[in-house]
Amino acid sequence: MDISFFRRGIKLSRRARPGKIEQIPPPGRAVLSLQQGSGPPAEPSIEIGETVIVGQTLAQCASGSGADLHASISGEVTAFEDLHFPNGTTVKALVIEGDGKDTWAEPERDDKPLIASPGELLERIRRGGVIRQGSETKSLAEVIGEAMSPRGYLSSTGSTVAKPVRHIAVRFADQDPHLDALAAMTETIGDKTADLDLGVKVLASITGAEQIHFVLDNKQETPGLDKLADDNDYAVLRLDATNYPDLSSPMVARAVSGKEPDTAFKRVHENGILVLDVDTVLETALAARDRRPVVSKLISVNGPEGAGVFEARLGTPLADIVSAAGQKKEIGKVVLGGPMKGIAHHTLEFPLTKEISGITLFGRDQIDMAVNDPCVGCGLCSMVCPIRLTPGMLSRYCEFSSWDLAQEAHLFSCIECGCCAYVCPAGRSMVQFMVQGKSELLSTRRSES
Amino acid sequence: MRTLTQEFTKGLWEQIPPFRLVLGLCPTLAVTKSLEGGWGMGLATTFVLVCSNILISALRNVIPPKVRIATFIVIIATFVVITELVMKAYTPMLSETLGVFIPLIVVNCIILGRAEAFASKNGMGRSLLDGLGIGLGFTLALAVLGGLRELLGTGKLTMFAQANLDLTIIPLGEGREFLFKFMVDPPGAFVCLGAMLLLMNLISERSAKAA
Amino acid sequence: MTNQRLVVSISPHIKNGRTVRRMIVTTIAALAPAALWGFYQFGLDALALVAVGITAACATEALITRLAKKRSSLGDGHAVLTGLVLALLVPAGVPFWLVIVGAVMAILVGKMPFGPLGGAPIYPALVGLLIVATSWPTEIRSYVQPTTAPVELKVEGAADAETPRDAVFIDPSDEAEYKTADLFLGKQVGPIGAISPLLLLLGGLFLILRRVARWQAPLGFLLGMGLAAGIGHALDPSGCASASFHLFTGSAMFGAFFLCTDWSSTPVTPWGMFLFGLIGGGLAVLLRIAGLPYGAVPWAIVIMSLATPIFDRITPTPFGKVASHA
Numbered sequence: 006m007d008i009s010f011f012r013r014g015i016k017l018s019r020r021a022r023p024g025k026i027e028q029i030p031p032p033g034r035a036v037l038s039l040q041q042g043s044g045p046p047a048e049p050s051i052e053i054g055e056t057v058i059v060g061q062t063l064a065q066c067a068s069g070s071g072a073d074l075h076a077s078i079s080g081e082v083t084a085f086e087d088l089h090f091p092n093g094t095t096v097k098a099l100v101i102e103g104d105g106k107d108t109w110a111e112p113e114r115d116d117k118p119l120i121a122s123p124g125e126l127l128e129r130i131r132r133g134g135v136i137r138q139g140s141e142t143k144s145l146a147e148v149i150g151e152a153m154s155p156r157g158y159l160s161s162t163g164s165t166v167a168k169p170v171r172h173i174a175v176r177f178a179d180q181d182p183h184l185d186a187l188a189a190m191t192e193t194i195g196d197k198t199a200d201l202d203l204g205v206k207v208l209a210s211i212t213g214a215e216q217i218h219f220v221l222d223n224k225q226e227t228p229g230l231d232k233l234a235d236d237n238d239y240a241v242l243r244l245d246a247t248n249y250p251d252l253s254s255p256m257v258a259r260a261v262s263g264k265e266p267d268t269a270f271k272r273v274h275e276n277g278i279l280v281l282d283v284d285t286v287l288e289t290a291l292a293a294r295d296r297r298p299v300v301s302k303l304i305s306v307n308g309p310e311g312a313g314v315f316e317a318r319l320g321t322p323l324a325d326i327v328s329a330a331g332q333k334k335e336i337g338k339v340v341l342g343g344p345m346k347g348i349a350h351h352t353l354e355f356p357l358t359k360e361i362s363g364i365t366l367f368g369r370d371q372i373d374m375a376v377n378d379p380c381v382g383c384g385l386c387s388m389v390c391p392i393r394l395t396p397g398m399l400s401r402y403c404e405f406s407s408w409d410l411a412q413e414a415h416l417f418s419c420i421e422c423g424c425c426a427y428v429c430p431a432g433r434s435m436v437q438f439m440v441q442g443k444s445e446l447l448s449t450r451r452s453e454s
Numbered sequence: 455m456r457t458l459t460q461e462f463t464k465g466l467w468e469q470i471p472p473f474r475l476v477l478g479l480c481p482t483l484a485v486t487k488s489l490e491g492g493w494g495m496g497l498a499t500t501f502v503l504v505c506s507n508i509l510i511s512a513l514r515n516v517i518p519p520k521v522r523i524a525t526f527i528v529i530i531a532t533f534v535v536i537t538e539l540v541m542k543a544y545t546p547m548l549s550e551t552l553g554v555f556i557p558l559i560v561v562n563c564i565i566l567g568r569a570e571a572f573a574s575k576n577g578m579g580r581s582l583l584d585g586l587g588i589g590l591g592f593t594l595a596l597a598v599l600g601g602l603r604e605l606l607g608t609g610k611l612t613m614f615a616q617a618n619l620d621l622t623i624i625p626l627g628e629g630r631e632f633l634f635k636f637m638v639d640p641p642g643a644f645v646c647l648g649a650m651l652l653l654m655n656l657i658s659e660r661s662a663k664a665a
Numbered sequence: 666m667t668n669q670r671l672v673v674s675i676s677p678h679i680k681n682g683r684t685v686r687r688m689i690v691t692t693i694a695a696l697a698p699a700a701l702w703g704f705y706q707f708g709l710d711a712l713a714l715v716a717v718g719i720t721a722a723c724a725t726e727a728l729i730t731r732l733a734k735k736r737s738s739l740g741d742g743h744a745v746l747t748g749l750v751l752a753l754l755v756p757a758g759v760p761f762w763l764v765i766v767g768a769v770m771a772i773l774v775g776k777m778p779f780g781p782l783g784g785a786p787i788y789p790a791l792v793g794l795l796i797v798a799t800s801w802p803t804e805i806r807s808y809v810q811p812t813t814a815p816v817e818l819k820v821e822g823a824a825d826a827e828t829p830r831d832a833v834f835i836d837p838s839d840e841a842e843y844k845t846a847d848l849f850l851g852k853q854v855g856p857i858g859a860i861s862p863l864l865l866l867l868g869g870l871f872l873i874l875r876r877v878a879r880w881q882a883p884l885g886f887l888l889g890m891g892l893a894a895g896i897g898h899a900l901d902p903s904g905c906a907s908a909s910f911h912l913f914t915g916s917a918m919f920g921a922f923f924l925c926t927d928w929s930s931t932p933v934t935p936w937g938m939f940l941f942g943l944i945g946g947g948l949a950v951l952l953r954i955a956g957l958p959y960g961a962v963p964w965a966i967v968i969m970s971l972a973t974p975i976f977d978r979i980t981p982t983p984f985g986k987v988a989s990h991a
């Protein structure tokens with residue numbers, strides 16, 4: 006049964022063991038969006054016609070926000086292009102025509118990154134273009150900056166005034182049980198324990214976190230991980246990842262700290278808990294030690310005809326990745342991310358960006374259309390809502406534009422996990438109502454202030 | 455400006471009180487257990503309405519605006535007392551049926567509403583026609599509602615109990631009092647009122663479309 | 666794979682496949698054993714009454730949607746459920762026209778004016794039931810002697826409007842004559858579908874396990890009835906039957922599992938549901954002791970339904986918020 010009496014959230018199936026990670030060769034042409042993750046787009050620092058090599062900086066962010074962008078293939082920058090994002094915005098992107106040589110930049114390696122000052126490390130993370138994955142894709146440096154000082158960014162000297170981050174939790178499985186990228190990475194984590202260790206140490210040194218937690222699915226076998234945790238006094242926490250959304254940031258934060266973070270307006274890291282995915286931590290290690298920027302990405306593909314986990318360069322057209330997964334027949338719906346929280350896109354002619362952690366494909370016959378009948382008041386949604394809201398009521402308030410009532414009923418606490426819509430027998434598009442209500446309220450608030 | 459005929463007929467359909475103005479609902483729901491109660495209440499109200507309309511219209515330039523409501527109430531109350539006493543004297547059974555709702559005509563919003571909205575702004579002739587139209591409309595509505603409820607509830611139609619003018623439309627078995635008791639219960643009044651509103655809206659929608 | 670039309674929609678992109686129709690079909694299935702037991706005990710009359718009730722409800726709904734030029738809502742099965750519940754809550758001896766009027770009223774007054782499914786503030790079948798029960802208080806109590814009764818039951822008492830209590834023969838002083846086990850197994854007089862607490866209990870548990878109904882309201886209701894009857898019995902054994910007697914007679918079990926768990930007319934918050942049931946159960950026992958001749962449980966639930974918006978205000982504290990005692 007997908008609804009439990011004893012715990013909120015829903016039960017989803019999960020593949021027992023993820024497949025091997027397959028490499029996708031560098032594409033002949035890469036399209037790199039200037040915007041990766043939320044936040045302002047980066048400023049291009051090269052001209053059209055320049056030749057670039059892998060890892061070379063293409064665009065820089067203003068300090069304090071965003072992350073740098075680097076070439077993911079070697080070749081010539083030929084054009085600026087408009088990219089239409091699924092959320093409706095249009096962003097400029099750089100186009101690199103590959104030369105097929107795949108020449109890598111060789112930045113200077115720093116073998117003892119932990120001696121560097123926290124400010125310096127933070128700068129390396131930002132210049133390395135590391136993006137925090139998961140629920141909120143944003144420049145990691147920015148996330149840390151915000152987390153450490155809620156009212157401003159890290160002071161320029163790098164010494165922090167307060168150290169509000171007390172826990173760092175590293176997730177080894179995706180929150181959406183249909184995605185396997187992190188789980189696949191964890192299968193081979195044994196070779197990378199040094200990187201992992203370095204990553205968390207760098208992050209701990211920047212944030213001053215006192216305790217590191219490894220959050221694993223209870224079925225994951227983790228060669229080397231337990232030893233690493235033992236040696237360093239990292240706590241290991243095993244959760245049942247088929248309970249969605251137990252791996253989302255607020256739930257993980259509750260699991261590690263025993264306290265429930267307030268989910269309205271505040272981000273989880275402001276409650277002193279920074280929840281990160283394992284790939285972000287590994288990227289951090291590379292950025293801090295090897296000064297190697299993020300140029301490729303693990304991506305999990307789930308489709309009616311093929312599934313798998315792939316490593317592809319940023320800017321690879323999604324269509325290439327999908328056909329590498331074996332999907333040939335016509336599809337009806339493309340979702341960037343997992344089926345529960347992913348965002349549907351109207352085309353596969355879209356390059357891989359840092360925020361895409363998976364692609365879920367649906368055949369034409371598999372599409373679940375929201376029928377949006379009136380709420381019958383069955384109360385299933387109240388049973389599953391992990392935030393203990395009354396989604397049926399909230400959706401009615403939003404349906405009939407009673408925004409104030411919705412706010413009173415804690416609309417802003419909703420984490421848009423989609424559990425309510427998953428169970429709703431009336432087929433209501435609950436998340437739509439929630440998002441609409443929030444944006445209405447925010448826009449009135451903005452126009453009032 | 456309406457013609458005089460329109461002034462009269464508007465109360466019969468276009469502004470028929472309980473349905474269109476949705477005024478005077480308490481007597482509408484309370485006394486329509488029988489046809490007799492319906493028309494009795496309606497006529498009593500009509501009398502008060504016509505008289506008070508005429509008097510208020512005649513005095514409209516004399517009454518200081520600041521105390522007009524109090525004055526209206528005094529005028530209305532006078533006629534209500536007259537009605538009550540007359541009914542007690544000549545139609546004791548009807549007066550018994552209507553009970554407290556006769557004195558309560560004083561606070562019937564239709565009467566005060568017409569005084570405020572119409573009689574205090576128009577001449578006596580128009581006020582008379584207005585009061586008569588609205589009053590008869592009210593009577594009609596109450597009588598139909600009362601008749602319907604009584605017929606469905608008990609199978610009878612009490613025309614005028616005092617004169618024994620009752621009709622038994624649907625004969626009931628021995629010892630049975632009610633046909634469909636729900637209809638003469640208070641909730642039945644709401645259901646009937648709702649049904650009639652529905653019907654009226656349907657008809658006017660149809661005619662609006664036809665026009 | 667270019668130029669194909671892709672569907673775009675908000676997350677989540679998967680559903681668990683629950684539909685209103687499926688949930689209603691499950692409810693009907695859960696009622697089936699109790700209904701079959703009723704048919705067995707009361708014969709073909711009972712079956713015919715149920716058929717008439719369902720037909721009348723469906724016909725009314727079809728007619729109204731047709732007249733109002735709305736999409737037909739027969740498909741979700743709610744009209745069938747309404748007719749079924751109504752017919753199961755009347756004794757097997759009632760005249761056909763009574764069930765027909767009840768079903769028509771249930772749909773006409775109880776359901777359709779409130780718009781699509783989910784608007785009704787009171788369970789439509791109960792609206793129909795109580796309209797006919799107040800209109801024809803004698804006919805509604807036409808109880809019939811069941812096929813397998815352990816002892817001759819005082820069925821004649823049925824037509825006697827003076828007999829107070831939900832089920833005819835409940836006279837606390839008679840209690841000793843009936844074994845609780847017989848009552849529980851369904852050897853008793855009562856409404857067609859409500860005489861077998863055992864089968865209703867099983868059906869209710871099935872509903873709860875299928876997550877069509879939630880457990881709080883039934884638990885609260887049974888607890889409320891049990892407590893109220895227990896206290897009443899302890900205080901005055903001759904005026905109030907024992908808790909088990911109250912729980913196993915009349916439509917107590919039916920009410921707990923199938924009426925208290927309706928969707929739109931009951932609260933959705935956990936404590937709201939529990940209190941709804943608890944107070945409703947207590948109220949039902951009070952109404953029985955006060956001598957309501959018929960339908961103490963339905964009345965109690967209707968009265969509670971009117972208070973549903975109040976119970977719905979008892980919401981749990983959301984994640985991460987500090988409980989406020991305002």
Ligand code: SF4
Nearest residue numbers: 390419420422423425
């Ligand atoms: S209301 Fe929000 S938090 Fe609750 S289940 Fe729905 S989407 Fe999730």
Ligand code: SF4
Nearest residue numbers: 380383384386397429
């Ligand atoms: S699950 Fe859907 S139908 Fe049921 S209460 Fe929630 S919103 Fe309403």
